[in-house]
Amino acid sequence: MTSTNTELKVIGQQLPDLLLTAHHHMCAGCGEPLALRGCLESISDLGLSQRTIAVAGIGCYTSFSMTTDLDLVQALHGRAPSVATGVKRMLPDSIVYTLQGDGDMVNEGLQEVLHAAARGENITCVLLNNGVFGETGGHMTATTVLGQRTKNSLEGRDATYHGFPILIGDLIAQLEGAAYVARGSVHNAGSVARTAKMFRRAFETQMRGEGFSFVEVLTMCPTGWFIPTIEGPQYMQDTLGEVHIMGELKVDGVIHTTEELHAQNVLKAAEMEKALARGGIDA
């Protein structure tokens, strides 16, 4: 029994319908399980559980291939969008999504995701972006931001030596075949809720057959960032979050630039602060 006086209230189901077990191999503070929860709950909420096929890449999240209760193809590093294309073309009525990390999608398989988007392939590609190769122990990827320390950019990513990060969501939004593009995050409760909405919109886009949909989720990787677990969310906001700007990058064919999204986010944050000053959102 807990020593607290507060009565514990179950406010939600702990295990998503589409996970076979709550057990996973992720490190403490990892953002990937939160992102995956958003994805899987969207699928159940939309009633898509019995028509969805997942395609997983190779990264830490690969261990969820065994525990996700969906038909699933395990693909090679970088190749999930093509595999998903083959699945979808054979089963056009199914809902097909891919799960890849930034190393998998933006390094190894960049052309695959761009081509799938340009073709307007009616699939949903999900990117878990933490700016490092988490599985190998914190190495620089194509999305690592300038100044970010990794095991092979010890003094921080230096543009003159390591080049610049790719803002993949922004890039995909430019392609005509991309119908819906969003970048969420899981570093606080508000962004988790916002990201869940993005997943729903992406799958709805696919259900309507409108073309390629894309959800990028910024996820914490305290192990690969070499910081204490508790500092993960703040570090994420201050480093990745300042460059890979959260928000909906393309909705109904309209592209929103990084600058627009940034301005929106500043406005929202100011509103939130005001609301909190008034005594909370419900006050």
Added chain:
Amino acid sequence: MKLMEGSEAIAEAAIAAGCQFFAGYPMTPFTELLEHFAKRLPDEGGVCINAESELEAVGMAWGALATGARAATGSTGQGLSLMQESFSEITLAELPLVIFNMARGQQDYYQSTRGGGHGDYRHIVLAPMDIPEAVELTQLAFHLADKWRNPVLVYGDYLLAHTHEAVNVSPISFDGELPAKDWALDGSLGGTGQSRLVSPLGFEKTGRESPGIEAHLRGISAKHAEISATEVRVESGYCDDAETVIVAFGPPGKFVRYVVTQLRAEGEKIGYVRPITLWPFPTEAVAAAADGATRVGVFELCAGQMIDDVRLGVLGRAPVIGIGGISTDGSGFGVGPLLDVEIIRDRVLALHRDLPLPSLPDNDRSF
């Protein structure tokens, strides 16, 4: 019977075998095969994607296979080099991929039979000598792929792709019932606790018995041993009393068969062995032919690759001598002057009489 270009006949044979999906990237001399699939598959309710790269083509085929569809990809050896990582893993995922190599000559024997990919993996390799045989072996490829849940590669070349022959393409039924595709995905099992996983990694969904990677790899290796013992296909002739045996595959194998038949009619004690499966290699047929022979010649259009397998079959029973060589047209894509009945005849006879081999003919260097 209809006069067809080899590429068209092979595509039609694949469609007759129930191929529903093809993805490829243009490359000489494979391009026309892709063209025919692109033209014909949609009519048949199938899909052909002009993939943006070979890497993507094989990935797309992988996805189509996971749904239980009959699916294929292809290229020339150069393009297949790009696909090798996926070939390895598709073999480990036990998916029945059919691969067409419309090769530039016979330089891809190692690639086909050893593979350029990682790990302990094997493909069945079928090497037709002409278009009618390609029609049959293409259909057999889909059958064997499903039978063994293993990739099957059809080794073609410029000659098969680009020459015309009168052929009859109709569905062939092969002996033996194929295993049910109870592993295929349709998305209907999500949330039931019975969802399926198609993976090369040897893992199953949580809660179900999972072999683990070591047992998984051993299982595939055992399957390959079984294929090796049961799926050998070979044609040989005049070997019983032959002093000289010539081994050759594919269209050059047909040339050699013609030359040897001619020389036999003239009383020369020469025989031939034509491997139809390059893997599994007809080791026993080669050994039997070499028993009592004075020499074994290998005619192949490359620097010498199959000769290794011939030596492993002959195992010292007789000297094994390469009588082929590199021979291309000026572009490097097509057939060189070495593939010529008179020239092959001179080389076979030189070997038979223990004379020095004539020098290799040169192409005219024109495109």
